[in-house]
Amino acid sequence: MRFDGKTVLVTGAAGGFGSRMAEVFSNLGARMVLSDMDGDGLRDVTRALSGDAVALAGDVTDPAYHHDLVDLAQTEFGALDVAVNNAGIVQPMQRIPDTDPALAQRVIDVDLMGVFYALQAQLPVMASRFEDEGTPAAIVNIASAAGLIGSPFLAIYAAAKHGVVGLTRSAAAEYGLKGVRVNAVCPSFANTTMLTDYLEASPKSREATQSALTRNIPMARVGQVDEVVQAILFAASAQNSFMTGETLSVDGGLTAV
Numbered sequence: 001m002r003f004d005g006k007t008v009l010v011t012g013a014a015g016g017f018g019s020r021m022a023e024v025f026s027n028l029g030a031r032m033v034l035s036d037m038d039g040d041g042l043r044d045v046t047r048a049l050s051g052d053a054v055a056l057a058g059d060v061t062d063p064a065y066h067h068d069l070v071d072l073a074q075t076e077f078g079a080l081d082v083a084v085n086n087a088g089i090v091q092p093m094q095r096i097p098d099t100d101p102a103l104a105q106r107v108i109d110v111d112l113m114g115v116f117y118a119l120q121a122q123l124p125v126m127a128s129r130f131e132d133e134g135t136p137a138a139i140v141n142i143a144s145a146a147g148l149i150g151s152p153f154l155a156i157y158a159a160a161k162h163g164v165v166g167l168t169r170s171a172a173a174e175y176g177l178k179g180v181r182v183n184a185v186c187p188s189f190a191n192t193t194m195l196t197d198y199l200e201a202s203p204k205s206r207e208a209t210q211s212a213l214t215r216n217i218p219m220a221r222v223g224q225v226d227e228v229v230q231a232i233l234f235a236a237s238a239q240n241s242f243m244t245g246e247t248l249s250v251d252g253g254l255t256a257v
């Protein structure tokens with residue numbers, strides 16, 4: 001899989017899956033448009049890349065920010081070939097009645113509306129280029145295993161991620177004839193800051209929490225960042241030209257049983 005000359009937009013690029021994606025896509029020849037609300041982190045990631053890369057800091061809950069990112073891809077590199085809508089937050093583990101409504105709203109705003117606004121900005125320019133030049137494009141939304149099955153104590157996060165799966169399937173259906181494939185990657189717990197913060201916030205010991213998280217996973221471990229990034233590359237690759245509306249589970253078998 002190569003991405004030579006392709007323009008790839010990644011949100012949430014300052015850490016976790018996003019910063020590794022920036023590195024791997026860039027090493028595979030892509031020109032990167034990087035997005036995150038952490039401006040300092042974004043600058044560090046961008047500077048570390050050897051290939052062409054531009055960055056714009058902002059919050060994915062702002063619809064105008066997504067239009068600015070798409071404009072940046074077009075003005076700097078002439079087009080947008082791939083978008084990975086990855087920025088996200090998780091909630092603390094809590095029962096539904098204990099979850100603060102303002103925090104729940106923020107999870108919906110970032111994890112669900114952030115992807116919706118991204119699709120609103122990305123789909124028309126990708127479809128229009130396909131109509132003009134016949135060049136197809138791909139969008140990969142990062143959902144979660146919590147977007148496919150119920151997740152006790154993570155209800156609002158699960159609701160947002162189920163929403164991302166719904167957006168993915170619906171967008172795939174709307175844009176099947178317009179040259180844009182839209183797929184979702186659904187990791188279970190993987191080794192990023194999100195997981196570390198989550199383990200640290202738990203009232204139980206880190207070991208006890210991690211063992212509870214992996215108890216129902218047939219492979220009995222958390223995922224590694226590169227294991228998730230490989231699935232994202234596959235979903236984004238132009239060679240993978242007939243897969244759309246799909247949810248790729250990268251979860252050690254969690255959702256298979």
Ligand SMILES: NC(=O)c1ccc[n+]([C@@H]2O[C@H](COP(=O)([O-])OP(=O)(O)OC[C@H]3O[C@@H](n4cnc5c(N)ncnc54)[C@H](O)[C@@H]3O)[C@@H](O)[C@H]2O)c1
Pocket residue numbers: 011012013014015016017018035036037038041058059060061086087088089090110142143144145186187188189190191192193194195
């Ligand atoms: N790590 C896991 O265990 C796991 C499992 C399943 C799904 N996911 C999903 O993968 C995606 C990436 O998660 P990660 O583990 O790399 O997390 P992370 O916390 O390491 O990185 C997320 C990045 O998103 C950015 N971000 C957060 N809110 C933002 C906002 N409103 N606007 C712009 N940027 C924002 C953060 O600054 C951060 O750089 C998320 O959508 C997450 O829900 C993660």
